[in-house]
Amino acid sequence: MNPLPAEEYLHKCTTACAGCTSSLSLRYVLKAAGPDTVLVVPACCTAVIQGVYPDTAMNVNVYNIAFAAAAATASGMAAAFRRAGKQTNVICYAGDGGTVDIGIQALSGALERGTDFLYICYDNEAYGNTGMQRSGSTPAGAITTTTPGGKTDAKKDLDRIVAAHDLPYMATACAAYPQDLYNKVKKALSIPGPKFIHLLSPCPPGWRYAAERSVEMGKLAVKTGLWVLYEREFGELRINPVSKAAMKRPAPLEDYLGPQGRFRGISDAAQAALVAGMEKNHRRLLAEEAGEC
Template sequence: MEIPGEEYLLKCTAACAGCSDSLTLRYVLKAAGPDSVLIVPACCTSVIQGAYPYTSFNIPVYNIAFAAAAACASGMSNAFCALGKKTHVIVYAGDGGTLDIGLQSLSGAFERGTDFLYICYDNEAYGNTGMQRSGATPFGARTPTTPAGKTHQKKDIDAIVAAHDPPYMATACPAYPRDLFEKVRKALTFRGPSFLHVLAPCPPGWRFPAGKSVELGKLAVKTGMWVLYERQYGKLSLSVQSRAALKKPAPLEEYLAPQGRFEGIDAVAIDILKRHVSENLKKLAAEEGAE
């Protein structure tokens, strides 16, 4: 499948250098095409559009309150359906607006069977307000609100969404653009709610050089810290990149070392992370094998 040359995210964004959010959105929009509308709650994406009356987004965008994105999508999807239109309704939200503040409206929209795609681009903190910890922040990461390192594991939003039994859900990372592109394309073929959870390494927030966003994304997958898979009508399939990580994962330290947010993390915390990563990989592999 060829990735189209058309661009719906223009070069005038206000994104930080090396921004994985904007890189993700570029491929999302290439997959969705021009007959799409984005619903964006408060997050980095609501900032990088540019200052009114100008915008770097070449499709319609509806900016909405933090907690209301999926509720807005429900109304918009029903309106398009009533008009006989097949416009793609896509919520594009950060982890704070998904795992925390927007979780109730997400759950409601999925329970109602809303026909839309919900994408969470996950930079593992509240990115546009200073990188405070969110439910997605990993164990051991230092943020302004967890200066000694977060003491809780990352919330498993994928398990929460899977409990709603959507027809399609998947994980992705812009470091693997074809995998991301194909999963967006596939998600948009299903009627009802679909969910895509995308890891978006953040140079200023994670404190690594701007040129290393793709490298960090690949290391997340190769170490098993981020697992690529899709679940279609409940059936789990690991992506080829995570199958390789399951057989021979890269040392977790290779992923942690370049990130300032893990500076000073001790051996005990690293062992806890390693155990969590190993258990998660085994759990997903066992689920896939059981099917």
């Protein structure tokens, strides 16, 4: 277990919502990354969380860029730093909309080109910054302001899209498991080339639960098996023990869905689709870990 450094790079003066796990996660990401870091942030909640000019809650350089452009901007930075012989970490910290929807072309391009950077998608499963509209990452059944009857389509499988780029390191994480997140960021930054971390980020206003239950929601997402923690290092998949246990003996799905207003009145069909998607994901991951695919 790596001890977490005492240094803080995200100060308490953020303008995040109460219970925000995107900012909580960012705190651990920056502890792992340290001061020789540039954070590239497209339009997303973090563009707001970092504070209002002339103040900033960050103690690392933060470069804000247009919605679709995070990964491409990081490409340019990584190239310039490499030329200058600098080891500076280039980390994109982008929401799900800026990743699975509008930013996926730039992300795919940067991964394909072998860009030396870490891309973190913090996923609160909707366009949070604009008031919770549906994104490609919104799960089936979830109510958003543009899916008032619940989303009928499944959550886009970002991880399989990213994995298809055969990158040296990718992982999933969740703010409810900060030590795991810290370790994965640390490991990612020790590997040259493109790295990716998909970070589930429970969101009290978006998911409509009480702010003090954020960590609990994250843990339930993992313990129900809906969100699987794993890492894939040079093609070698390792599922976290907590997720292995959850796959064998999952917590009841109702424990996770019940407290969230976005799933109120979820149809049986949508719930069945959630479960079917989860089980398919488990089968794929277990088979891969067992070397069966």
